[in-house]
Amino acid sequence: MYTVIGKANSRATRVLWVLEELGLDYDHVPAAPQSEGVVSFNPAGKVPV
Ligand SMILES: N[C@@H](CCC(=O)N[C@@H](CS)C(=O)NCC(=O)O)C(=O)O
Incomplete structure (x- = not known):
């Protein structure tokens, strides 16, 4: 199971x-x-994570 973090318009x-x-x-x-x-998952703050 994956968890995708980041708004869909990114x-x-x-x-x-x-x-x-x-x-x-x-x-x-x-x-x-x-x-x-x-x-908290990516210190660079970029998405997707
Ligand atoms: N694939 C690259 C680029 C990801 C990226 O730049 N995403 C944009 C959104 S499409 C973002 O998070 N921008 C916010 C920022 O750079 O602070 C990475 O993961 O480092």
Whole structure:
């Protein structure tokens, strides 16, 4: 199971797209870049994580 962190109107949409195409299960957390929920996983604050 994947968890994709990042709003869909960012590069996260590429990851969401391929997961959909592959039919894989995933959770999506639509967090904004540099938000606390992103920085806790990626200190650079960039999405997707
Ligand atoms: N693939 C690169 C680029 C990711 C990237 O720049 N994402 C943008 C959103 S599409 C972002 O998070 N920008 C916010 C920032 O750079 O602070 C990485 O993961 O380092």
